[in-house]
Amino acid sequence: MGHFLSEPELTKIRTALSEPFNYFPTDYDYIVRQVKSVDPDVLYEIFYSEVAPVCFSNLAAALPTVWTGFDPDSLNAMIEERLAARENNWFRRQFDKALVRWLKYNYGYIWKEISCRL
Template identity: 45%
Template sequence: MTAKDRYDIYWALSDAFVDNEVDYKSIARQTEDYDPLEIKRMLYEEVAPVCHTNLETVIPTIWSAFNRGQLNSDIAQMLEARASSRFRRQIDKLLIRWLEFRYKYIWREISAHYRK
């Protein structure tokens, strides 16, 4: 998977965290050519930790789409911080488990639209 592919997947998955009607079928179409387990991992370990707060605020700031450049930058910074700190890795493990529980419906909706 190239860096461009990865950024395209981040962009597609981030749509699940906007404060608007989510087009899960579109997200599935944009990600279905890749290993579903890797897409699920990217959703919960890379995209959700950066984007989930948008759905948890009283008045979300992102209604239609995340800023693509800022999204990529935020994810890169998070991954760098995780890689450089054992403490951060442990905290993120807990966060990821919570995100998998709290937002399990997102993966269920996306994967339901994959062509079998």
């Protein structure tokens, strides 16, 4: 994407932004403490274009596979794989554009909770 974060910073940001997609109640103040050094527009982009497309199915599942938190390395690998597929395939780009719109509609409350605390 258009952000310039080091790999450790990006991992920390992605992991923090994945917290709302866990089974347990979300501590939005904790998330904001982890991400407050990054521009909100960059966070918005990372949340909806990188993290949410990979993690939303955990919330939508009848029996979620992730209960206490996503493994940072696995999360990064899944996100990078999705970004590469998006870059290399026109159909995937179009599908992901539609998915991101749907995610913004369905999970806007998550971003609202984060952004009001930034």
